[in-house]
Amino acid sequence: MSLFAFMGTLEIGLIYALVAIGVYITFRILDFPDLTVDGSFTLGAAVTATAIVGGINPYLATVMGTISGAGAGMVTAWLNLKFNILHLLASILTMTALYTINLRVMGKPNVALIMEPTILTPFSVFGLANMYMNVIVLFVIVLIISALVIWFLNTQYGLAMRAVGSNKRMAQANGINxxxxxYVGLALSNGLVALAGALFAQTNGFADSTMGIGVIVVGLAAVIIGQTLLPSRLMLIIIVSCVVGSILYRIAVSLALNADIIGLKSSDLQLITAVLVSVALILPKLKNDFKARQAAKADSGDSDD
Structure with missing residues (x-):
């Protein structure tokens, strides 16, 4: 893998780290399988790109994209809580609606940002090559967001949210709304995903109506890989594992696509993702089975004595 390809992989890995954190909040903390992210990722990119092309400041446009994603998450929560629609179905309905909404926002299938200013433009004065500067800026953004999420989830409100995902009845019995x-959890999750979409559009120079396809799988892959390698109940380690898992996932994909001996193409990305997620899910089970067999052998040896 060339240096240019490696830096590009780090760049995308850092962007998808925000997706991984958002997916962790819904799937792990709230126990809410949310597929809205496939649509909110594109929504964040579409709103941000359209706003920038319309002459709005890139930083304000990024905030607008993030808020739009949070709104999409709240729609999913509203469908589920107000009308008792199954959470999975509610998220699918929102995701399906967002495809049309994203097209309406952009007015066409894609919007180009190549000649437009972005949040990265002011940093060009430092004279570093884009591939280095983009990674540095994205790393700082992910670091700040991660710190804020860790702080929030360790506040009294965040602990209450975590209690809801662990045991709703017990949480309700303790007076937790x-x-x-x-609502807040899904807004936070999809807001992070939309922010990732906004950053993706600005670093890659375009927003496309199909760019969100498969984002949920990428986020899950990052969470699973990260927590397999860094198992912990400490929130700091958990969020770090999401970031590490995202970067390692992108490196694995890049290595697989660039390994001539394997013969994979860019069109095989979804297959690679499925294989990586399957391996990440299977390995912990094999590890636990091995430990169980070892413990059984140890117990049988003690009984013989």
Whole structure:
């Protein structure tokens, strides 16, 4: 892998780290399988790109994209909580609607940002090559967002949200407003995903109506890989594992696509993702089975004595 390809892989890995953190909040903390992210990722990119092309400041445009994604998450929560629609179905409905909404926002299938200013433009004065500067800026953004998420989830409100995902009945018995926590959790999750979409559009120079396809799988892959390598209940380690998992996932994909001996093409990306997620899910089970067999052998040896 060339240096240019490696830096590009780090860049995308850092962007998808925000997706991984968002997916962790819904799937692990709230126990809410949310597929809205496939649509909110594109929504964040579409709103941001359209706003920038319309002459709005890139930083304000990025905030607008993030807020739009948070709104999409709240729609999913509203469908689930207000009308008792199954969470998975509610998220699918929102995701399906967002495809058309994204096209409406952009007015066409894609919007180019190549000649437009972005949040990265002011940093060009430092004279570093784009491939280095983009990674540095994205690393700082991910570091700040991660720190804020860790702080939030360790506050009293964040602990209450985590309690909702662990045991809703117990949380309700302790006076926790479950619906409010679900609304906030899904808004936070999809806001992070939309922010990732906004950053992706600005670093890659375009927003496309199909760019969100498979984002949920990428986010899950990052979470699973990260938590397999860094298992912990400490929130700091958990968020770090999401970031590490995202970067390692992108490196694995890049290595697979660039390994001539394997013969894979860019069109095989979804297959690679499926294989990586399957391996990440299977390995912990094999590890636990091995430990169980070792413990059984040890117990049988003690009984013989």
């Amino acid at each position: 479950i619906k409010q926590k679900v």
